[in-house]
Amino acid sequence: xxxxxxxxxxxxxxxxxxxxxxxxxxxxxxxxxxxxxxxxxxxxxxxxxxxxxxxxxxxxxxxxxxxxxxxxxxxxxxxxxxxxxxxxxxxxxxxxxxxxxxxxxxxxxxxxxxxxxxxxxxxxxxxxxxxxxxxxxxxxxxxxxxxxxxxxxxxxxxxxxxxxxxxxxxxxxxxxxxxxxxxxxxxxxxxxxxxxxxxxxxxxxxxxxxxxxxxxxxxxxxxxxxxxxxxxxxxxxxxxxxxxxxxxxxxxxxxxxxxxxxxxxxxxxxxxxxxxxxxxxxxxxxxxxxxxxxxxxxxxxxxxxxxxxxxxxxxxxxxxxxxxxxxxxxxxxxxxxxxxxxxxxxxxxxxxxxxxxxxxxxxxxxxxxxxxxxxxxxxxxxxxxxx
Ligand SMILES: [Zn+2]
Ligand SMILES: [Zn+2]
Numbered sequence: 001x002x003x004x005x006x007x008x009x010x011x012x013x014x015x016x017x018x019x020x021x022x023x024x025x026x027x028x029x030x031x032x033x034x035x036x037x038x039x040x041x042x043x044x045x046x047x048x049x050x051x052x053x054x055x056x057x058x059x060x061x062x063x064x065x066x067x068x069x070x071x072x073x074x075x076x077x078x079x080x081x082x083x084x085x086x087x088x089x090x091x092x093x094x095x096x097x098x099x100x101x102x103x104x105x106x107x108x109x110x111x112x113x114x115x116x117x118x119x120x121x122x123x124x125x126x127x128x129x130x131x132x133x134x135x136x137x138x139x140x141x142x143x144x145x146x147x148x149x150x151x152x153x154x155x156x157x158x159x160x161x162x163x164x165x166x167x168x169x170x171x172x173x174x175x176x177x178x179x180x181x182x183x184x185x186x187x188x189x190x191x192x193x194x195x196x197x198x199x200x201x202x203x204x205x206x207x208x209x210x211x212x213x214x215x216x217x218x219x220x221x222x223x224x225x226x227x228x229x230x231x232x233x234x235x236x237x238x239x240x241x242x243x244x245x246x247x248x249x250x251x252x253x254x255x256x257x258x259x260x261x262x263x264x265x266x267x268x269x270x271x272x273x274x275x276x277x278x279x280x281x282x283x284x285x286x287x288x289x290x291x292x293x294x295x296x297x298x299x300x301x302x303x304x305x306x307x308x309x310x311x312x313x314x315x316x317x318x319x320x321x322x323x324x325x326x327x328x329x330x331x332x333x334x335x336x337x338x339x340x341x342x343x344x345x346x347x348x349x350x351x352x353x354x355x356x357x358x359x360x361x362x363x364x365x366x367x368x369x370x371x372x373x374x375x376x377x378x379x380x381x382x383x384x385x386x387x
Contacts, residue, residue, distance in 0.1 A: 003173075003319060004377055006119050007370040014373065015366045017041070018111035019093040022364070025082030025100040025107070028141040029056045034080045034110065038134045041114050045121040047132070055147030059134040061117060062156065065126035067387045072128035074383055075153075075161035076376055077338060078113035079106045079138035088360040104357045105166040108364030108372070110134060112164070115369065116376035128384035131156045133338075142299070144334040153341045160308055161344035162379050163335040164372060166364055167326075168357060170350030173371030175316035176324035177347045179309040183302035184233070184262040185269050186332030187295065191216065191280050195289035197245065197253030206251045210243060212287040213255040217241070219283055220259075223275045234272055235262040235330055262330040264301055302336035305343040312345040315378035319371055323347075349375065 007014075017037075026034050035057045042050045042061040049062040057080075087094050087101040095101045102108075117132050133152065137143030152158065170176055193216065195207030217238045228234045240258035245251075261276070263269040273295045284291035304312075316323035326348050335346050349372045355362040 003370040004119070004374045007115060007373040010115050010118060011369055014111050014115040014369050017114060018107050018364065018366060018369070021107035021110055022102045023093045023096050025095050025097055025102045027082055027084055027100050028137045028139070029143065031057045031080045031136040035059050035134070035136070038080065038110065038114065042117060042132065045118045047117065047121055054150045054152055055135060055143050057136040058143060058147045060152065060156070061132035063117065063120050063124065063130040063132065065128050065384060065386070066124045067127045068129060069387050070128045070384055072384045073131060073157045073159050074128065074380060075131040075133050075158040075338070075342070075344070076113060076116065076379065077133040077135060077161060077163045077335060078109040079135050079143070080110045081106055081136050081139055081141070081143065083139055083358060085358070085360050089363050091363060101360065102364065103359060103362045104139065105351065105362070105364035106138065108166055108368070109164065112369055112372040113376060115373040119373065119377055120380060125386050126380050126384040127387040130380050131158050138334050142334055142337070145337040148337050148341055158342055160383070161338045161342045162308070162312060163338070163344070163346040164375065165333070165346070165348055166351040166368060167348035168351045168354055168362070170324070170348060172350050172352035172365055172367050174320055174324065174350035175347055175375065176326035177304065177309055177313050177316065177345065178326045179304045179306050181264045181301050181303045182326065182329060182346060183333040183336065184264055184330045185301045186298040187261040187269065187273070188298060189259055189261065189276055189296065190294040191257040192292045193255040193257065193284060193289060194253065195287070198251050200249040200251050203251060207288045208251050209255040209289060210252065212284060212289050213241065213257060215287070216280060216283045216291070217257065219279045220276065223272055223279070227271060227275050228268060232268050233264045233328060233330065234268050236272060236276070264328065266301070299332040299334045300336045300340065302333045302339060302346065304345045305339065308343050308345040311383065312347050312379065315375055315382055316347060318378055318382070319374045347375065
């Protein structure tokens, strides 16, 4: 089964949906237009059940196969949200909303899963049930977690769940996957440093928060270089350094540092949190100040399951001839919450050359649509073969 012929026929339609979504990006949970468009299309395709409002603006569509002797239920998930980025592509279908842009290709993901839904509803050439999952707020809001908390997996008896993301740099329509930890846990921290402000010409009368915080930024790099086992992955990045004074001649009373932590295991995540607390309080004490740390845990590690990964790769090979080994990705992905609840796998589909995701010149590559849709259809037809 290479690319399915039906998707060559539907390619123009799916491209038009994708470009319409691109022109009308919506952020986090505010995917009202997008969710309504998805629900309308699923209805037009003749899905057996459509439920909105799962995980606030999430949409679920059910398609039953010609038979259901297998009792199998497979979830297919796409994300729908855009990013708070000002688009600079110059495309004729560029974002009409200032400060919002489909810069991660979720327009393409939504359109491809809709294309697969149309085909599956037309053909129903499988033995079991498909649960189409369209989630909001992948980019930081935890929409996947909220859909799970609303009972997504239990309500429809989902047994396995699959996800897909486009990948710039990977040849168009080519697939790549890996088993086990794949995308990183993404945490954030605030560090509030306090000393004793004063005149910049009399540093001896102050407790200098700037010097203290500069030492702290450097010391935090020892978590990766001195605390973590060199074969494990951990990133600690301080991304914001804000002092309570903007003057040339004042030593500020307070400094606020912000940053992010990326890890690939629960042990490394715990280590990073423990060490950030210890280093912050230790450095501050050394210089006579204090530091308070607020550590916020975000998305967990997204880990693919062995059997489903092998199956997902097999389907990818049947579509595109082969399937590459994907690298570890230190970005986060809230499909992690779904893979914590059910076995499943997440695959990358090539977006070809061009800007990376989250760049203002990024664009989803419509030429990847037939391969992506064929993979979705293959997951269903090969996992639940027609009786
Ligand atoms: Zn993204
Ligand atoms: Zn994304």
